[in-house]
Amino acid sequence: MKIAVDAMGGDNAPKVIVEGVERARDERKDLEFILYGDEQQVRPLLKSDERITLVHTTEQIEGDEHPVKAIRSKKQASMVLAAQAVKNGEADAIFSAGSTGALLAAGLFIVGRIRGVDRPGLMPTMPSMGDNPAFVMLDVGANADNRARQLQQYAIMGNLYAKDILGYANPRIGLLNNGTEATKGDELHQEAHKLLAGTEGINFIGNVESSGMLGGAADVIVTDGFTGNAALKATEGASRTILHELKHTILNSGIKGKLGGLLLRDGIKQVVAKFDASRYGGAVLLGLKSPVIKAHGAADSRAVYYTILQIAKLIDNGTVNKFVDYFSTHDMAAEQGKTDEN
Amino acid sequence: MKIAVDAMGGDNAPKVIVEGVERARDERKDLEFILYGDEQQVRPLLKSDERITLVHTTEQIEGDEHPVKAIRSKKQASMVLAAQAVKNGEADAIFSAGSTGALLAAGLFIVGRIRGVDRPGLMPTMPSMGDNPAFVMLDVGANADNRARQLQQYAIMGNLYAKDILGYANPRIGLLNNGTEATKGDELHQEAHKLLAGTEGINFIGNVESSGMLGGAADVIVTDGFTGNAALKATEGASRTILHELKHTILNSGIKGKLGGLLLRDGIKQVVAKFDASRYGGAVLLGLKSPVIKAHGAADSRAVYYTILQIAKLIDNGTVNKFVDYFSTHDMAAEQGKTDEN
Incomplete structure (x- = not known):
């Protein structure tokens, strides 16, 4: 399998990207990479070009550019070339630590949406202190606005992902809301609750509150992109x-105190490690025709490495094809007696 | 000044309520209380009835009742009687650790809204690790849906509160959004950003993200009730x-490790104390004609005590009257060329 890598995206690119890629390459003989980036910067960092093809480009998308405009005007940007490679069948998945907005735009306009998915959702994997070691959550910000049926689509994809990648037999799906009672929330969340309760094949456990996220309230937390973004960032900010x-x-x-800190060093390290999300890889843009994965902009080489392993598992398991299969055999709009798009 | 106290609301009522009230009473000779509750339970807890009038009632609103129905049918509930006392001018403010929904309903239907405020907002005071020791945030859940001009009203009241109660000369007002750029967010938040940027008399610093809340991103965080609820609970949940x-x-x-813990005990206590919100009192329902304050359901006597001090300061400073004055001299709908209500 072959992964298209945006070598120039992220705060510490291309150094940490190359290091993470090489670590994964050295461990996994089945992995091949195409690295898109500035040859002058990337080449000297490479220990070896075994199973790595370097495609030179100096164009790059900056964090403050308008995503859609940038994707359309910078045809030679490392991220755009990576997306193009996936579209053309030259690679199986995209890795980038660059701008989330631009990656979403590249995913939408170059890779394309799965038929039946209205809007891709951004889904990180977070550590959980509950019975299971981690949970996923989507959308955390690919969208500023979501509709109820999009939340239903997130539940379905999140469920398949949790089974396929996290290995949970029967993931507990929770709807992020402002209270646990079924009647809670605004119109969107009340409607989403009804849709999820009526969705076959998922283990919907009802509403969950953001106070319970890290404690393991659910294995898949379904949320609109605006609320999910606020809850995720609040969690990250408070922890930090x-x-x-x-x-x-x-x-x-x-x-x-210093002596105490010294004696407790291992314990504190354990706690910090428990709350470290990066060992679960990056955030997946669910709903695109191929795996498109975003590592944190501040990712180090270890986070890049784990994200590559996560991508390899996604390709190995054909998880995205399972989404495609699901939505091609379930006409959800028709099932709900609705025909509106988006 | 006289405070009407719902002695029966909260997980540890009436015990912690009575303890907190008596501690405040013993310290502050200018405070008088009317306690509404079950005489059989409350009387034995009272050390003395100095400046405390006990009004007997056995009716009570439970957490799972429909707020509006409960308020309307249980005319003798401790919370309803407390609200009635404020409405009748027998007391200056309401304290309750009971159901937030019911307290909001009692505030709306018994105490009444300030003219010019569409919807009261629930506002806790949170510890900040920034330059100022604390920040306020509203709405965190009195509403499931908010409109932009309501967010503007929250900014105005939060600003006055931060000056009057927290003593900040020029509070920094931030809009909770999914990014810091002015164009970020859904329609509601884009519109709110424009309104806030055009509001005279407030120091609007633009959008803030929930990741920066505890770090002191703003002194007053303005948010819709649904997002604010998610961000606040995520912060509390992650900290816990x-x-x-x-x-x-x-x-x-x-x-x-245990030895290390022992040596570090003071340091850890300091950190826990830094993140303890209860020393700032309870959450205020801003936008009602009198101070209506909600302590946490799990409040201990110390939290009750601090909430009583906060209420005393609100009464002393006449803060609510400053809201009334502001909205009576600023016809915001007219200023914005809008005439719609709610």
Whole structure:
């Protein structure tokens, strides 16, 4: 299998991208890569070009560009070339740590949507302190607005992903809402609740609140992109702020505190590791015809490596084809007596 | 000044309510209380009835009742009687740790809205690790749906509150959004951004993301009730989960870890105290004609005490009257060329 890699996207590109790719390449003999990037920068970083093809380009999409315009005007951008390779069948999946908006645009306009999916959803894997080690959540920001039937599509894809990639036999699907009672929420979430409760083949456990996310309230948290973005960023921000304050306090609490910190170092490392999402890989843009995966902009080589492993599993398992199969045999609009698109 | 207290609301009522009230009463000679609750339960808890009038009632609103129906049918419920006392001018403010929905209903239908405020917003005070020690945020769930001009009203009230109660000279007002750029968000948040940018007398700093909440991104975070609820609960849930895991790890990391925990005890206590919101009191329902304050259902006597002090300050400063004055001299609908209500 072959992965198209945007070597220039992300805060620490191309260095960490090349390092992560090479680590995965050295471990997995079945992996091949096409790296799109500036040859002058990328070539010197490569230990070897075994199973790595380097395609030179100097064009690149910046974080502050308008995603759709950038995709359309910068035909030689590393991200655009990677997407083009997947569209042309030269590669099986896209990796990028670049702009999420641009990657979504490249996914939509170059790779294309799965028929039956209105809007792709961005789905990270997060650590859970519940019975299962992790949960997925979508959409966390590919969309600023979602409709109820899009949330239903997210539930279906999230369910298949949790089974296929996380290995959960019967993932618990929860709807992120402002209370657990079935009647809670605004119109969108009340309608989504009804749709999910009536969807066959998923284990819908009802509404969940964002307070329970890290505690394992659900294996798949279904949410609109605006709320999901706020809940995810609040979780990340709170975790970061607390761990930072803890570190700061230990370093500034005199000899006694420092000694305590030293003795507790392993324990604190364990806690930090437990809340580290990067070992689960990147965020998947679910609903596109091929796997399109976004690593965090601040990803280090380890995060890149884990994301490559995640992509390999997605390709191996043919997970995206399972989405395609599902939506080609379930005309959800017709089932719901609706014919509206988008 | 006199505070009407729902002695029966909350998980640990009436015990912690009475304890908190008495502590505040003993410290502040200018405070008087009317406690509404079951005399058989409340009377034995009272150390003294100095400046405390106990009004007996056995009716009570449960958390799972429909708020509006409960308020209308249970005329003798402790919360309803407290609201009635404020409406009749017998008391200056309401304290309750009971159902938020019911308290909102009691506020709306008994106390009444300030003219010019479409929908009251629920506003907690949260600790901040930024330059200022705390920030406020509204609405965090009084509404499942909000309109842009309601967010503008929240900005105005939050601004006055942050000046009057937190003592910030020029509070930084931020709009919670899915990115910092002015064009970010769905239609509601794009419109709210424009309204806030055009509102005189507030220091609008633009969009803020929920990742920056605890870090001090803004002094007043303006948000719709659905998103605010998700961001607040995610923050609370992540903080709780991390501190729990840390404690669990220390207790299970052998002699070395336990010793480290012992040495670090003061430091960890400091961190926990830094993230403790209860010293700032309860959540205020802004937009009602009198102060209506909700303590956390799980509040202990210390949280009740701090909430009483917060209420005393609100009464002392006449903060609610400043809201009334503002909205009576600013016809915001007319200023914006709009005449629609709600």
